[in-house]
Amino acid sequence: MVEKVDYRVYQNNYTTIRGIKNTPQNCAVAKNYHTPTFTAQSDISNVSAVADLKIRTKLSSKEEKNKYTEVLSHLDKSSRKLLNNMLKAGILLNSDSNDGSTVLDNLHRIVTEPKAQGLNADNILKDTIMAIAYPQIITQQFGDIPNEYRQEAISRNIGEESNYINIYQRLQEIDVSHSGTCVAASTEFKLAKQLPAEFARFAADLSSPKLSTEKTIKLNNLADETLNSIWLLNAFDIPWTPNGFNEAKITFAPDKNALLRAQIQTTNRDPYERSALDVLMQSTFMQIGSQQSYDTLTDKRAGKFNQNDKGLIEFEKTFTESVVFDKNILSVTYQKVDENARLVGYETDLATMKRHLITALNEGENIILGYTQTDNSNVIINGHEITLVGYKTDKQTGKTIFICNDTDDDIPNLIEYTEDYLLPKIHHAALPKHIVEKDLDIVPNWVEGIDVYKQMKDLA
Numbered sequence: 175m176v177e178k179v180d181y182r183v184y185q186n187n188y189t190t191i192r193g194i195k196n197t198p199q200n201c202a203v204a205k206n207y208h209t210p211t212f213t214a215q216s217d218i219s220n221v222s223a224v225a226d227l228k229i230r231t232k233l234s235s236k237e238e239k240n241k242y243t244e245v246l247s248h249l250d251k252s253s254r255k256l257l258n259n260m261l262k263a264g265i266l267l268n269s270d271s272n273d274g275s276t277v278l279d280n281l282h283r284i285v286t287e288p289k290a291q292g293l294n295a296d297n298i299l300k301d302t303i304m305a306i307a308y309p310q311i312i313t314q315q316f317g318d319i320p321n322e323y324r325q326e327a328i329s330r331n332i333g334e335e336s337n338y339i340n341i342y343q344r345l346q347e348i349d350v351s352h353s354g355t356c357v358a359a360s361t362e363f364k365l366a367k368q369l370p371a372e373f374a375r376f377a378a379d380l381s382s383p384k385l386s387t388e389k390t391i392k393l394n395n396l397a398d399e400t401l402n403s404i405w406l407l408n409a410f411d412i413p414w415t416p417n418g419f420n421e422a423k424i425t426f427a428p429d430k431n432a433l434l435r436a437q438i439q440t441t442n443r444d445p446y447e448r449s450a451l452d453v454l455m456q457s458t459f460m461q462i463g464s465q466q467s468y469d470t471l472t473d474k475r476a477g478k479f480n481q482n483d484k485g486l487i488e489f490e491k492t493f494t495e496s497v498v499f500d501k502n503i504l505s506v507t508y509q510k511v512d513e514n515a516r517l518v519g520y521e522t523d524l525a526t527m528k529r530h531l532i533t534a535l536n537e538g539e540n541i542i543l544g545y546t547q548t549d550n551s552n553v554i555i556n557g558h559e560i561t562l563v564g565y566k567t568d569k570q571t572g573k574t575i576f577i578c579n580d581t582d583d584d585i586p587n588l589i590e591y592t593e594d595y596l597l598p599k600i601h602h603a604a605l606p607k608h609i610v611e612k613d614l615d616i617v618p619n620w621v622e623g624i625d626v627y628k629q630m631k632d633l634a
Contacts, residue, residue, distance in 0.1 A: 229264030229267070229268070230264060230267040231261060231262055231263070231264050231267070232261075233261070233267075238267070238278060241278055241279070241281075241282040242257075242261075242266075242278060244282060244285065244286070245257065245278070245281050245282055245285060245299070248285045248295070248296050248299055249296075249299070249300065249303075250300075253300050253303055253304075256303055256304070256307045257303060259307070260277070260303070260306065260307060265277060265306065265307075265370050266278050266281075268370055268371045269371050270369055270370075270371050270372065271369070271371035271372040271374075271375045272372060272375065272389045272390060272500070273375065275371060275375055276371055277306065277370050277371045277374045279371075279374075280302075280371065280374035280375045280377065280378045281299060281302060281303065281374055281378075283378040284298050284299045284302060284374075284377060284378050284381065285299050287378070287382060288382065288383050289381055289382065289383070290381055290382060290383050290385055290433055290436075291383075291433070291437075292433065292436070292437035292440060293381050293433075293436060293437065293440055293450060294440050294450075295381075297440055297449075297450060298377060298381045298450065298451055301377075301449040301450065301451040301452075302373070302374055302377040302451060305362075305366045305373065305377075305449075305451065305452075306366050306370045306373060306374065308586070309363045309366040309367040309579070310363070310579050310586055310587055310588050311586040312359055312362050312363045312366065312452060312581055313359065313446060313447070313448055313452065313581050313582070313584070313586075314353040314355045314356055314358070314359035314448065314452075314456065314581045314582050315353060315446055315447050315448055315582070315584070316350040316351075316353050316435075316447070316448065316473065317435075317438060317439055317442065317443060317444060317447040317448065318349070318442075318444075319348060319349065319438060320438065320442045323434065323437070323438050323442075326434065327348045327434065327471060328344075328345060328348065330431060330434070330471060331344045331345075331347060331348050331471055331472060332344050332345075344472075347471075347472040347474070348471055348472060350472065350473045353473055353582070354473055354474075354475075354484035354485035355456045355459075355460055355473065355485075355581075356485065356558055356559040356560075356581060356582055357459070357460075357463065357485065357486045357490075357491045357494065357542070357559045358455070358456040358457075358458075358459035358460045358463070358486070358494075359452070359456055359581035359582070360542045360559050360560065360561045360579075360581060361459045361494060361495060361498055361542065362452065362455040362456060362459065362581075363540075363561055363579055363581060364495075364499075364540045364542060364561055365455075365498060365499070367540055367563070368499075368538075368540055369499070375387065376426075376455065376458075377451055377454075377455075380426075380427075380428060380451075380454040380455065380458060381436075381450075381451065381454060385427055385428060385432075385433065385454075386425055386426060386427035387425075387426050387427075387458075388423055388424065388425050388426070389423075389424050389426060389497070389498075389500070390417055390421055390422070390423050390424075390500075391421065391422055391424060391497055391500040392420055392421055392500060393420050393421060393422055394420060394502070395496060395500055395501055395502045396493075396496055396497070396502070400419070400420065403422070405623075405624075406493060406623060407422060407424070409465070409478070409623060409627065410462065410463075410465050410466075410493055411465045411466045412424055412425075412426075412462060412465075412466065412497070413425040413427075424497060426458050426461075426462060426498075427458060427461065428453075428454050428457035428458045428461060428470065429457050429460070429461050429466075429468045429469055429470050431469055431470045431471040432453055432454055432457035432458075432470040433454075434470075434471065435453045435457070435470045435471065436450040436451075436453040436454055437450070439452075439453055446584045446586075453470065457470045459494055459498065460475065460486070462493070462494045462497060462498070463486040463490035463491060463493060463494040464476070464477045464480075464486065464490065465477040465478055465479070477490075478627060479623070479626050479627065487626070488505050488507070488544065488601075488602050489505070489622050489623055489626050491505065491542070491544075491559070491604075492504070492505040492604065492622075493623070495542065495604055502606075502607065503604045504604065504605055504606070504607050504610065504616050505602050505603070505604055505622075506530070506602060506603050506604075506605050506610050506614060506616060507521060507601065507602045508520055508521050508522065508527055508600050508601060508602060508603070509521075509546065509600070509601045509602075511554065511601075514553065515553055515554045516551070516552050516553050516554070517546065517548055517552045517553075517554060518552075521614055522613055522614060524593075524597045524598065526613055527597055527600065528574065528593060528597060530603070530605055530609050530610055530613070531562060531565075531576070531603065531605075532565060532574070533609050534605050534606060534609055535562060535563075535564060535565055537606070537609075539605070539606065540561050540562065540563050541561065541562040541603050541604060541605065542559060542560075542561050542603075542604045543559070543560060543561070543562060543600055543601075543602060543603035543604065544557055544558070544559050544600075544601045544602045544603075545557065545558060545560065545596065545599040545600050545601060546599055546601045547599065557601065558580075558582065560578050560579060560580045560581075561578060561579045562576055562577070562578055562603075563577050563578065563579055563588060564576075564577040564588075565577060568592070573592060573593050573594065574592075574593040575590050575591070575592055575593070576590070576591050576592075576593065576596050577589075577590055578590070578591055578596075
């Protein structure tokens with residue numbers, strides 16, 4: 175059963191996407207799916223997928239061998255096997271990170287450098303390896319707050335509040351039952367799957383005492399004009415400094431309460447709950463998208479672009495993806511939604527939408543998209559963010575079955591949706607510009623941002 179949520183839809187079709195355990199019960203676990211291009215990692219068991227790429231599968235220096243041995247010494251038998259498989263698959267020595275470091279370099283940093291208070295190096299190491307090897311285990315499910323942490327959580331959330339009604343409300347807020355981090359969790363999944371070295375670098379930095387990481391991005395991956403890129407960075411209140419004319423050095427960090435949640439998950443993690451690493455990653459991505467206004471303790475956000483206190487809207491999602499992956503991401507809106515949140519049509523036919531998605535998948539993209547669910551009157555009652563990772567053809571019908579990852583379904587496996595089910599529900603998808611520009615007029619990200627900012631000011 176889908177719960178009805180506060181789902182705001184603005185005139186320009188911006189929607190607040192939330193994940194609230196809304197995965198349909200008729201989905202199937204994916205098998206034999208199509209992953210056309212090996213980017214950094216596919217299923218770790220499918221080592222043949224890397225055959226055509228120039229990758230390294232053998233430790234070539236004494237330093238690498240020493241690092242490998244030291245990392246192994248911190249792992250149990252099953253994790254050691256995973257590490258060995260990662261080496262054979264070309265993942266462990268992958269160096270597609272912002273600073274050129276390999277997965278192995280960053281795993282070694284995790285166990286040899288200090289950790290933030292209350293975090294366990296071996297736990298972070300194992301969680302990082304598991305997320306890279308099997309990114310579909312990444313979840314957005316919050317855990318409960320045990321008694322030994324409860325008073326600290328209550329104290330932080332109450333702060334200096336003296337109004338009894340507000341105090342009572344804040345007492346309830348810390349028990350998060352439905353997470354709004356589907357965008358952040360999907361970003362975490364995509365980072366682990368496509369850029370394992372960068373994922374491991376984030377893991378090492380975010381779990382360190384500094385609780386932050388830096389990344390140098392190209393400004394033209396945010397907007398065509400440098401001034402527009404600077405507007406975006408400033409509008410999102412993200413800490414940054416210029417690095418030459420066309421680059422910016424950005425600081426990413428989780429919110430101030432993320433460490434407490436990570437400490438709880440270190441010592442009190444239950445099955446299907448987030449790991450401490452998930453907490454740090456998702457908090458960081460929520461901070462990026464919410465203009466540094468997110469609070470992991472309550473899973474709420476503020477910010478200038480969204481009146482809803484849960485989740486990220488489409489524009490915020492696009493900015494987050496663009497800076498995390500240092501790539502010009504376009505959010506293509508397919509559904510037409512009126513001012514009453516009613517689905518009234520599509521920007522293009524479903525066959526064209528399908529072609530866009532398959533073309534991007536064939537180019538090695540993992541596509542983060544937002545889909546909607548409607549009531550009998552076609553009014554949108556819920557939305558969620560998932561990631562497309564592949565497709566296959568049904569031998570009986572000839573139709574396409576899309577392979578997806580959902581961070582909110584308690585299923586640590588990929589799932590399948592038929593094209594007839596999924597395509598009509600897709601509100602937006604993150605796609606390369608060249609795939610869609612001949613079929614649709616796409617408004618640049620920074621232009622959309624200014625429009626949303628103006629609308630929010632008018633509503634204030």
